[in-house]
Amino acid sequence: MYKEFSNIYDTLMEDVNYNTWTGYIIQLFKRHDVKPEKILDLACGTGNITVPLSKLGFNVCGVDISESMLTIAENKSRLNRCNIRFIHQDIRNLNLPGKFDAVTCACDGINYILKEDELISTFLRIYDILNQGGILIFDISSYFKLRFLLGNNTLFEEKNDICYCWENEFNIDSSIIKMRLNFFVPKGNLYHRFEEIHYQKAYKKDFIINSLKACGFFSINCYESFAFNEPKETNERIFFTAKKQ
Numbered sequence: 001m002y003k004e005f006s007n008i009y010d011t012l013m014e015d016v017n018y019n020t021w022t023g024y025i026i027q028l029f030k031r032h033d034v035k036p037e038k039i040l041d042l043a044c045g046t047g048n049i050t051v052p053l054s055k056l057g058f059n060v061c062g063v064d065i066s067e068s069m070l071t072i073a074e075n076k077s078r079l080n081r082c083n084i085r086f087i088h089q090d091i092r093n094l095n096l097p098g099k100f101d102a103v104t105c106a107c108d109g110i111n112y113i114l115k116e117d118e119l120i121s122t123f124l125r126i127y128d129i130l131n132q133g134g135i136l137i138f139d140i141s142s143y144f145k146l147r148f149l150l151g152n153n154t155l156f157e158e159k160n161d162i163c164y165c166w167e168n169e170f171n172i173d174s175s176i177i178k179m180r181l182n183f184f185v186p187k188g189n190l191y192h193r194f195e196e197i198h199y200q201k202a203y204k205k206d207f208i209i210n211s212l213k214a215c216g217f218f219s220i221n222c223y224e225s226f227a228f229n230e231p232k233e234t235n236e237r238i239f240f241t242a243k244k245q
Contacts, residue, residue, distance in 0.1 A: 004194045006068040008185060010046055011160050022052040024226045025104060025137055028241055031228070032219065034135045036101035042091045042126075042138075043109025047073030047084070053104075054082040061085045063094070092118050094125040101131050105138035111146070111200035114176055116207070123215040130244040136217065137241050139225075145236040146170065146177045146202035161186045175202040205231065205238060217242035 029036060037059055041050040044062030046069050054060045054077070062084055064070050070086045077084045087096065091105070092113060103126050113119045126136055147170055155166040163184040170177045179198040184191040205222055212220050223229065225237040 003066070003068055003196065005181070005183065005196050006046065006066060006072060008162055008183065009069070010048070010072070011162060012164075013048070014159075016048070018048040018052060020226060021106060022049055022056070024239075025049070025053070025106075026056070028137050028239070029102065029135065032135055032221075032241055032243065034102060034133065034243070036134070038098070038100045038102075040096070040100040040103045040129065042094075042103060042105040043107070043112065044073060044086070045069045045107065047076045047086075049104065049106045050084055050086075051076050051080050051082055054084050055080060061087065061096070061100070063087045063089050063091060063096075065090045092122050094122070094129065096129060099129050099131045099134075101134050103130060103134070103136045105136075107139070108141050108200065110138050110140050110208075111203070112198075114199055114201045116211075119201075119203070119208075120211050120215060123211055123217070127215050127217060127244055132244060134244045135241060136212075136243075137239070139237055139239045140203055140208070141200065142231070142235055142238050143175070143202040143204050144234055146200060147172075147175070149236065150177055150179070163191075170202075176200070177202065208240060212240070212242045216245065218245055219243040 039053055039058045039060045041062045044050045044064050050060050050062040067088055070088055074086050113122055150168045151170045153168055165182045167180040168177055177200050181196045184193050209220055220242045222231055223239045224231045224235050231238045
């Protein structure tokens with residue numbers, strides 16, 4: 001995953017307002033009375049959240065499983081004259097020195113953890129590397145979105161001359177969606193075709209809340225996208241916050 005796709009990821013995601021995303025994270029810090037200095041950005045991808053946080057003056061470290069995504073993130077960091085440490089690591093097996101005041105995980109990073117026991121062990125690792133009073137902030141594509149909107153549908157999109165076909169298969173028993181992505185990228189007078197297969201787990205809100213509680217987190221909240229209301233069943237994205245005692 002995120003090999004050749006990493007080279008066109010930012011092009012396909014150009015409609016996403018990452019400044020809004022970053023601003024919302026800052027609002028969540030304030031809402032929960034956290035004033036972080038050191039932030040760990042998990043599943044940081046090409047640094048679209050990591051770099052803006054660094055530019056705001058935070059000491060940020062980014063972690064991702066994709067080396068190609070991290071290469072782009074590092075280049076972006078240098079262009080913006082940021083001092084960010086990027087680490088190639090699986091967020092399910094975090095092994096980092098030191099502790100952090102806040103941990104973020106944006107844009108479906110949690111959905112890529114496919115086993116419930118691995119999600120719980122990931123929360124435990126995050127709890128361990130947070131300072132006392134530290135906060136975890138993350139979002140997920142909701143069960144409703146993955147089960148009913150993406151489901152078993154096939155989607156097609158063209159953006160900036162890049163075409164891709166997105167074929168989905170949702171397994172009701174495992175709540176895992178298989179996404180087969182076929183890309184067609186202009187190359188001279190021809191198109192270069194490549195395929196990636198992604199898997200995401202559709203987690204229900206209550207399971208995540210109970211898992212966070214089981215790992216020792218308290219002051220657990222969930223919100224509609226970029227708002228402070230309780231999420232509705234039909235929301236496509238849900239944000240969570242949880243603090244370390």
